Every structure is written in structure tokens, then in C-alpha cells.
Amino acid sequence: xxxxxxxxxxxxxxxxxxxxxxxxxxxxxxxxxxxxxxxxxxxxxxxxxxxxxxxxxxxxxxxxxxxxxx
Amino acid sequence: xxxxxxxxxxxxxxxxxxxxxxxxxxxxxxxxxxxxxxxxxxxxxxxxxxxxxxxxxxxxxxxxxxxxxxxxxxxxxxxxxxxxxxxxxxxxxxxxxxxxxxxxxxxxxxxxxxxxxxxxxxxxxxxxxxxxxxxxxxxxxxxxxxxxxxxxxxxxxxxxxxxxxxxxxxxxxxxxxxxxxxxxxxxxxxxxxxxxxxxxxxxxxxxxxxxxxxxxxxxxxxxxxxxxxxxxxxxxxxxxxxxxxxxxxxxxxxxxxxxxxxxxxxxxxxxxxxxxx
Numbered sequence: 001x002x003x004x005x006x007x008x009x010x011x012x013x014x015x016x017x018x019x020x021x022x023x024x025x026x027x028x029x030x031x032x033x034x035x036x037x038x039x040x041x042x043x044x045x046x047x048x049x050x051x052x053x054x055x056x057x058x059x060x061x062x063x064x065x066x067x068x069x070x
Numbered sequence: 071x072x073x074x075x076x077x078x079x080x081x082x083x084x085x086x087x088x089x090x091x092x093x094x095x096x097x098x099x100x101x102x103x104x105x106x107x108x109x110x111x112x113x114x115x116x117x118x119x120x121x122x123x124x125x126x127x128x129x130x131x132x133x134x135x136x137x138x139x140x141x142x143x144x145x146x147x148x149x150x151x152x153x154x155x156x157x158x159x160x161x162x163x164x165x166x167x168x169x170x171x172x173x174x175x176x177x178x179x180x181x182x183x184x185x186x187x188x189x190x191x192x193x194x195x196x197x198x199x200x201x202x203x204x205x206x207x208x209x210x211x212x213x214x215x216x217x218x219x220x221x222x223x224x225x226x227x228x229x230x231x232x233x234x235x236x237x238x239x240x241x242x243x244x245x246x247x248x249x250x251x252x253x254x255x256x257x258x259x260x261x262x263x264x265x266x267x268x269x270x271x272x273x274x275x276x277x278x279x280x281x282x283x284x285x286x287x288x289x290x291x292x293x294x295x296x297x298x299x300x301x302x303x304x305x306x307x308x309x310x311x312x313x314x315x316x317x318x319x320x321x322x323x324x325x326x327x328x329x330x331x332x333x334x335x336x337x338x339x340x341x342x343x344x345x346x347x
Binding site: 014015016017018019021022024025026028029031032033035036038039040041044045046051052053056057058059060061062063064065066067068069070 | 230311
């Protein structure tokens with residue numbers, strides 16, 4: 001038996017999700033990037049919130065996750 | 071009204087949109103789960119290294135303060151905004167959970183694009199391949215150029231430049247990986263999986279190597295900083311990343327496979343068994 005004969009009925013292969021259906025969800029991707037920014041760089045090189053509290057609070061994870069710190 | 075909307079918008083589009091939503095939630099959940107594992111590892115293995123490094127830093131500061139005092143200069147001690155105890159517990163937990171959950175969500179978005187566009191039809195394989203390329207592009211390669219540093223390594227005056235360089239390296243690495251993946255797909259039409267991956271991988275290495283050579287080196291490790299402490303810290307940092315990406319790659323794929331099996335009533339292993347006959 002050829003592979004194609006079996007493949008045709010054995011599995012519904014996943015249809016790609018059209019990009020236009022993924023695009024609206026990229027807003028959440030931006031939110032994720034913002035969250036990463038707060039862990040990785042806020043109150044270090046740049047700052048949105050004044051003071052050093054965010055930096056000090058995530059200090060240990062920032063070091064251990066490999067972001068430049070101090 | 072609802073009926074009318076349903077008529078206008080094809081059911082498949084609606085299904086697809088809901089599918090991305092499901093994947094996104096799944097990704098964040100797996101990321102959250104990964105975060106718990108990463109935190110446990112960091113708490114047991116990473117934190118002691120951070121503490122040793124801070125002890126080293128304090129000893130240096132004390133020595134400097136003493137020397138300054140002898141010369142008649144009074145050093146001002148920095149106030150502690152967040153106690154070490156909080157930094158090492160809830161602070162670490164917050165950072166790791168946010169990082170891990172966010173990467174889980176981003177991972178899911180990339181997966182929702184990649185699934186069905188790759189040669190493999192098994193979501194577990196797609197997921198693991200994404201995790202492997204992900205950790206290389208986002209952590210391993212940028213860290214070879216600019217490795218993770220414990221406290222007391224790093225001059226506060228250069229933080230702007232160091233952050234910039236680190237993110238440039240990460241961005242180039244990520245874009246290089248995307249380009250290499252696209253190239254692999256093109257080459258796949260003409261060559262087999264081995265050859266096309268080999269050539270695309272070589273292109274990626276060429277891109278990141280050239281970038282690494284062009285970007286300036288940063289070495290701010292104090293000359294008397296313990297080498298084994300630096301090594302342990304960096305290995306623990308790598309360990310955290312391996313745990314996170316492994317959980318994302320294996321966990322997300324397994325969940326998706328499980329969900330598909332319940333939804334479509336098939337087993338992905340089925341075709342392999344059938345083909346073997």
C-alpha cells in the first residue's frame with residue numbers, strides 16, 4: 001500500500017490558520033512584550049514609572065533571566 | 071441579529087479565531103506552569119549564587135568605605151528599597167511568573183501560525199521544534215555574546231549601553247532565526263530535510279556570528295570575582311531557560327495533542343502504525 005492511500009483517511013492534517021485570523025490576537029502579543037519589558041528593563045536603561053521600586057522588586061529574576069542589570 | 075452575523079462570517083473563520091484564543095490561553099497556562107518549575111529551580115540553585123555575589127559586593131563596598139574613611143571621605147550608604155528577603159522570594163516569584171507566562175503566550179501565537187505550515191502534522195513535533203529554535207534565538211545565542219551576570223558584575227554607568235547591545239543581539243538573532251526558517255522552507259522544495267536544515271542553520275550561524283563580531287565586547291567582571299561563582303550563576307541561568315522552554319515545548323504540544331484527540335477522535339500515532347504495515 002502506498003503512504004498516500006493510508007494518509008488520506010488516517011489523519012485530518014491541521015489546516016493553517018489564516019494570518020487575518022491571528023492578527024487581532026497580536027494585541028495580546030504586545031501586552032506580553034510589555035510585561036517582559038517590566039521584568040527585563042524597566043528602571044534600568046529606561047524608565048516609565050519613577051523611582052526604583054519595580055527594578056528592586058524583580059531584581060533577582062532580572063539577573064537570573066540574563067538581562068543586563070545595575 | 072446574531073444569526074445574520076453568523077451567515078455573513080463563515081463558520082471556519084469563527085472557528086479559527088476561537089482556535090487562536092484557545093491556543094493563547096493554553097500557552098499562558100503552560101507558561102504559568104513552567105514558571106512554577108523555573109521558580110523552584112531558581113530558588114534552590116540560583117538564589118544561593120545571587121547571595122554569594124551580593125556578599126562579595128558588600129565586602130568590596132565595605133573595603134572601599136573603610137579606605138575612603140581613612141582619607142576622610144564619608145560614603146553614603148544606599149537605602150534598601152526592597153529587603154533581600156522579599157527580593158529572593160516574592161520578587162523572584164513575580165519576575166519569573168510574569169516572564170514565563172508572557173513567553174507562554176508569545177509561544178502560542180507563534181505556534182498558531184506555524185502549525186499546519188510545517189512539514190510535520192503532529193502538534194507535539196511542531197511545539198518541540200519551536201521551543202528548540204526559540205531558546206537558541208532568544209537566550210543561548212544572545213547570551214554567548216552577552217552572558218548573564220550576577221549582582222556586583224556590571225558598571226551602573228554602562229547599563230544603557232549594555233541593555234541596548236543585549237537587545238540588538240537578541241533582535242538580530244530572532245530575525246536571523248525567522249529568516250533561516252523561511253529559507254529552510256524554500257530549500258525544502260529542492261533538497262531533503264537534512265540538507266535544507268543544514269544550509270539554513272549555517273546561514274543563521276553566519277548572521278549571528280558576523281553580528282557578534284561587529285558588536286563591541288562587554289567585560290565588567292571584577293578581577294577578584296570568584297570564577298566558580300560566575301560559572302555557577304551562568305549555568306543556573308541557563309538551567310532556568312532550559313526548564314522553561316522544555317516545559318513550553320513538551321507541555322504545549324502534549325496539551326494540544328490531547329485536545330485534538332478529544333475533538334477529532336483520532337490518535338496522531340495512528341498513521342505511523344498504519345504505515346508500518
